[in-house]
Amino acid sequence: MGATSGAVWGRAEQQDFRSRVRGTLLGAAVGDALGSPVGGLSMDEIRETHGAEGLIDMTFGHGRRGAISHLTQLTLFTFDGLIRAQVRRDTGAWHPPTDLHRAYRRWSATQHDWGPDERRKEDGWLALEEWMYARRDPARACLIGLADETMGTLDAPKNPDERGVEAAARSAPFGLLVGWEPQLVMQLAVECAAQTHGHPTAYLAAGAYAVIVHGLARGESLDAAVQRSLQLLAARPGQQPVADALQYALGAVRRGMPTPSRVEELAGAGTADGLLSVAVYCALVGEDVRQGLCLAVNHGGPSGAAGALTGALLGALHGETALPPAWLAELEGRPTMLVLADDFAMEMTQGPALHGPGGSSPGWLTRYPRA
Template sequence: MNEPRQLSWETTAVYRARVRGCLLGGAVGDALGYPVEFDSLDRIRAVHGPRGVSDLVPGADGVAGLVSDDTQMTLFSAEGLRQAHERERLKGIGGGWSRMVRWAYERWLHTQQASGPGAGGPDRTAAGTYQGPRGGLVDEAWLYARRAPGNACLSGLARDFVPSPSAELGPPGPVNPDSKGCGAVMRAAPFGLTRAGAAEAFRTAALCAQTTHGHPTGYYPAGALAAIVSYLVTGDSVEGAVLRTLRLLARHPGHEETTAALARAVDLAAEGGPDAGKVERLGAGWVAEEALAIGVYCALAAHRVEDALLLAVNHSGDSDSTGSVCGNILGTRHGDHGLPHAWVERVEGRARIAALADDLAAECVRG
């Protein structure tokens, strides 16, 4: 998936911090938004005060810091990519990333169908016989919580479609061809962490998004988020990463809705004065291009990480997905040390998320 590179200790440390920041930042944004995901802005302010959510708050189950399917699927994306890199390094078998990621998503699907680790095992899924690696995330009991998984993700993974690694992008995909919900973009950030380059990150994320979302505005935002993350890993600014990603998008047929949404986010951020009203001018985040645009706008418009994450979740819409996207972006830009530590320490699965991030970074550095 990428060529071996020699990195200095300092460069490696920065890279590891960005990978950690991406996964932990996404989890923090997700946990901030999950309790208010289906609430209107008026409802959020009525319950949490005129500023809305300003901290991790309990959801319906009375626990603060819980993550949703957004973080769950992001972690399985990262695990599948790590396994693909490991297979290539140890066995010299390249080009298997689409199958490895697909198997990872089947393991996530198993967690949504079983009561816990060992309950039936991952041998059988709705798509048929599972033949991939076992262990890892599928053994984590906390990941078996069912936190409003998307219908397109569930129905898409019930079909055994694996994109060809050499396939060309072009509308529409064969699975859920009319679906452009945010279930693909919210899990796509890890594709940008592999150091394969932004163009390849865009392509692999978009192709893997087609396993569940066939509409080009369902899978291009996934590619775009992966490309933004890839540019940030190399040290680009958020604005620079977004502008370069817009140029990548323009190469692909059917990109117009995604491009227009991202361009609106950039223009709106340039106006200054970030507020919830401007967030809602970009939509509610239920569809992929809106979730991406809101996450990008908040990352650009607010100067402090805390303020950007709170801006991303205080709106009438898919607050956990927009918070997650914003957290992925800012966590990559600033590294895990740039995230609000009081929130990171309280987020569900923090230690396991950090360990997975370190495993992915180490595997990509090796090769």
């Protein structure tokens, strides 16, 4: 497959890819919506509220069932930024980290503006969605990292001591660049993570996670995708905590029945490496998507992030039809997500027909401006 390399896609390939793109985005959002309402509660508190089995269904958060958090908001803007980067490539301005930074800055505006500004046509359609202007417990590192025009880089990262999971949790879309080599996927995810999370544990977890999604989107097994991620991590300074976390997840699969206590053990202090370990473990041991997600969110830690990471893996692995339909039916913003996922799949498989030497679609360039 060569989504970004100019290769011709067959119809079956395009349909499979679109299902995996939809699965990745909707899976992340469902996991986020499932887990966010219990984030920070202890397992005892979760059981006290939701019964002996813990949380097994959508519950109320932010005033409704199926509400997403800032993690999904940022993931949507990652998709938007990647499409914009592809469109801007026609102009000769090819620097995806800059396009992603602009996209994340558009998210940042949603956290302090009252609503969309119809006059700002260069912001594109996603920034005009009013429901995106809800403040959903945004991580301080994201607000600080994106508070000004200065873009964090690997040489000068924003929040250099920040080891949180939020950068990894918005990084699944990088893995859907299936026409890219895995090492380039990792590099882009790492560079974009450093815009808000400057500790190697955080940005390398984001890179490792993107490579795992990349393998799944190309039809590999989860174990094979993790092994490739480990290979690419090996040469990176500061990679040991992330590599250890992935190895720990693989080893935990052989240690008996999965339990909340084992998930908490993997999560550790709730930093990016621990939550990546949780996601890989839950995706490996879950008999289906529902079980994997319930396992991921029932622990005394960042349940929304664990759910989002796990959901994207399972969605990339199995496609959208494997996701629980009752949960999708309640998911906030699902129509927007479906449009964005389909736009991403169309751009990656048929971009030259939308904007290229043979002509361009004015409607597409209005949705995803080159400016």
